Amino acid sequence: xxxxxxxxxxxxxxxxxxxxxxxxxxxxxxxxxxxxxxxxxxxxxxxxxxxxxxxxxxxxxxxxxxxxxxxxxxxxxxxxxxxxxxxxxxxxxxxxxxxxxxxxxxxxxxxxxxxxxxxxxxxxxxxxxxxxxxxxxxxxxxxxxxxxxxxxxxxxxxxxxxxxxxxxxxxxxxxxxxxxxxxxxxxxxxxxxxxxxxxxxxxxxxxxxxxxxxxxxxxxxxxxxxxxxxxxxxxxxxxxxxxxxxxxxxxxx
Numbered sequence: 001x002x003x004x005x006x007x008x009x010x011x012x013x014x015x016x017x018x019x020x021x022x023x024x025x026x027x028x029x030x031x032x033x034x035x036x037x038x039x040x041x042x043x044x045x046x047x048x049x050x051x052x053x054x055x056x057x058x059x060x061x062x063x064x065x066x067x068x069x070x071x072x073x074x075x076x077x078x079x080x081x082x083x084x085x086x087x088x089x090x091x092x093x094x095x096x097x098x099x100x101x102x103x104x105x106x107x108x109x110x111x112x113x114x115x116x117x118x119x120x121x122x123x124x125x126x127x128x129x130x131x132x133x134x135x136x137x138x139x140x141x142x143x144x145x146x147x148x149x150x151x152x153x154x155x156x157x158x159x160x161x162x163x164x165x166x167x168x169x170x171x172x173x174x175x176x177x178x179x180x181x182x183x184x185x186x187x188x189x190x191x192x193x194x195x196x197x198x199x200x201x202x203x204x205x206x207x208x209x210x211x212x213x214x215x216x217x218x219x220x221x222x223x224x225x226x227x228x229x230x231x232x233x234x235x236x237x238x239x240x241x242x243x244x245x246x247x248x249x250x251x252x253x
Contacts, residue, residue: 004231007208010217011037012062012091012197013224014162015046022046029053035228039091041220044080047087062091062128065116068161070095070132074112081116085123092120093128093197095161098135101145110148117152128156128197128218133182134164134175142182143189150191157190158197159183162220177201180214187215205230 001009013032015025025046032040033054039062042050050061063084066072072080081092094116100108113129120127129149136142149157159178168174177200186196198211199220205227211219221227 003235004228005036007205007212007231008036008228009038010208010212010219011035011224011227012039012041012093012218012220013037014199014220014222015040015042016064016067016162022049025050026053029059031225032059033057035224037224038218041093044084044087044089047084047089051088060090061088062093063087063089064161065092065094066097067093067095067130068132068163070098070130074115077112078115078119081119082123085119085125089125091126091128092116093130093158095130095132096145098132101131101136101141106144106148109145110152113148113154114152117154126155128158129154130158130161130199132161132164133159133179134166134177134200139185142185146186146189146194150189150194153191154194156195156197156218157186158199158220159186160200160220162200164200175200178211178216178219180210183211183214183216203227205234 013028015028025042029040029050037059039060040050041062044063047061047063065080066077077094084092096109097112117127131142131145133142146157159182165175178198183196183198195217196215197218198216202208202211202219202221203223208219208227
């Protein structure tokens with residue numbers, strides 16, 4: 001596998017903004033197919049269409065569940081997951097019940113994730129569990145979620161939805177997404193076989209290389225074309241990891 005393809009296969013091309021039309025989703029799938037990314041992360045109603053649009057490629061379809069707030073009942077999330085898998089989704093990104101996490105109702109949280117795992121395992125789909133770290137003020141919440149997800153043998157733990165905006169004292173909303181601190185924390189506390197997905201804030205090739213160096217194997221991104229075009233320009237005989245280290249020496253991150 002060449003190095004640009006290696007980086008492309010880290011990317012879930014995100015097609016989740018609520019204003020995206022069917023034409024936007026179609027064009028996004030064509031872009032994902034062109035760059036041969038890992039998946040398109042798409043709205044559940046468009047799974048079947050995405051499979052058609054991606055026909056002839058090995059780009060997979062990923063659907064979101066309980067997205068973006070995680071507030072649906074467990075039964076609804078299970079139904080959503082089952083339907084998504086029946087429709088052909090090969091990967092599932094689910095949002096935890098954030099209020100239950102903050103309330104430390106760990107039995108509920110574990111039972112809900114386990115119920116989703118049962119469906120994804122049955123359909124041989126990969127499960128990514130979204131923590132929404134911007135809403136979690138203490139590392140202990142993230143550590144506990146990593147421990148639960150490791151116990152349940154999910155395939156990925158994921159930082160964010162990309163839509164977890166926090167209202168500040170000035171009334172304005174802000175968002176950090178995938179921070180270096182959280183990615184390191186999650187890599188340390190998740191089992192070695194559980195992969196890490198970074199979402200929110202990975203917009204440039206240097207961002208992608210930085211999170212890769214931290215142990216991330218998948219990212220959610222909308223700036224796919226820009227990152228991979230830059231990768232094509234930058235890499236001659238260098239590997240991505242070597243190139244990243246060189247940017248460190250030259251005054252990058």
